[in-house]
Amino acid sequence: MSGVKKAVVLVSGGLDSATTLAIAQHQGYLCHALSFRYGQRHVAELDAANKVVEFANVGIHNTIGIDMGKIGGSALTDPAIDVPDRPTQGIPVTYVPARNTIFLSLALGWAEVLGVQDIFIGVNAVDYSGYPDCRPEYIQAFEQMASLATRAGVEGRVTRIHTPLIELSKAGIIRAGVDLGVDYSHTVSCYAADDRGYACGVCDSCRIRRDGFLSAGIPDPTLYR
Amino acid sequence: MSGVKKAVVLVSGGLDSATTLAIAQHQGYLCHALSFRYGQRHVAELDAANKVVEFANVGIHNTIGIDMGKIGGSALTDPAIDVPDRPTQGIPVTYVPARNTIFLSLALGWAEVLGVQDIFIGVNAVDYSGYPDCRPEYIQAFEQMASLATRAGVEGRVTRIHTPLIELSKAGIIRAGVDLGVDYSHTVSCYAADDRGYACGVCDSCRIRRDGFLSAGIPDPTLYR
Helix, strand or coil: CCCCCCEEECCCCCCHHHHHHHHHHHHHEEEEEEEEEEECCCHHHHHHHHHHHHHHCCCCEEEECCCHHHCCCCCCCCCCCCCCCCCCCCCCCCCCCCCHHHHHHHHHHHHHHHHCCEEECCCCCCCCCCCCCHHHHHHHHHHHHHHHHHHHCCCCCCEEEECCCCCHHHHHHHHHHHHCCHHHHHHCCCCCCCCCCCECCCCHHHHHHHHHHHHCCCCCCCEEC | CCCCCCEECCCCCCCHHHHHHHHHHCCCCCCEEEEEECCCCCCHHHHHHHHHHHHCCCCCCCEEEECCCHHHCCCCCCCCCCCCCCCCCCCCCCCCHHHHHHHHHHHHHHHHHHHHEEEEEECCCCCCCHHHHCCCHHHHHHHHHHHCCCHHHCCCCCCCEEECCCCHHHHHHHHHHHCCCCCHHCCCCCCCCCCCCCCCCHHHHHHHHHHHHHHHHCCCCCCEC
């Protein structure tokens, strides 16, 4: 296995992470996929993650359970908070407190066990719904912390957090993915998808996704209910 | 509740976190306790956390499950790796990759939901078993990352990670705790405790704890089997 570049890629089942996985593979990485069962409202997201991973040629696919409902505070994990059906000002209620930090921390631990120093995450600072943990300065700070947190870091091996989508528009992401053969019909972006993966068409995430396909001039394969 | 200082305190059931909780309360914080069910070898640790929290006067006690066995790589979460019964060189196999980062990330998320900016963790850089994520430079880097990760950070409210034990010897920790009325018979430090919480007496953690009581000149209330 020496000489093979390996990476851990966070795969949620959404459009962004499917594209990120394709980009990492295109860059020559043997990819291990990491998904989370974190109290999402719907099982469709994990079904989509399984489909994306099946279709791609990954190494290991690991799904880690985290009881994030115990944290609460987000429409995505707390059934008492509704997903908004129209745009809102500021950081929206779909923001899951510290989610990317929690996900990247678990990726960091798994990467260390696998002997991997490259982690890919599909965060995006353009059409990003206003989440603080999608900004480049956050990612940079996480990298700095990671290099001090681990055995690898102590031994001088630096962990890199790759964010190939961070500067792309949603249309740009979709074009990049289509060029690499990503089948977006496998992905689910909707915050309120039903169990079959059918999208609501009105939440923030649906709106950004639909506009992305429109601007990219690519037919939208999303199943709307 | 305005004017009341609130904190989230990580409580594992060990000697260090019990002392940290007592120190945070002594500093005037209303403390919410956070524990983790993360695939520890034994239930004694969580039983001890419950006892420590019951005895102290905390606000909410939240126990979050994380499937860290899926990460593997540590004698503490992987039944295939034995806990060593004698000192080892370098970072030991009881090191759980990125554990403090994962725990602090979840604390960060919960703190944000509670509107709390102060997090206490009982890391210690002196008798610390050689874990990289117990060093002051790591804690500082986590704080910097945290201020960029959250809604609170974006709004200018800085998260502080308090590490009151970081410069203390184990004997110093024990003396501080005894002065504050901590009952160490409630705590379990052993990496290989049995279900009743009886300690092996030979693992790294037992050795450091036993030496601590000896140097502090305080009777060791630990139940050895």
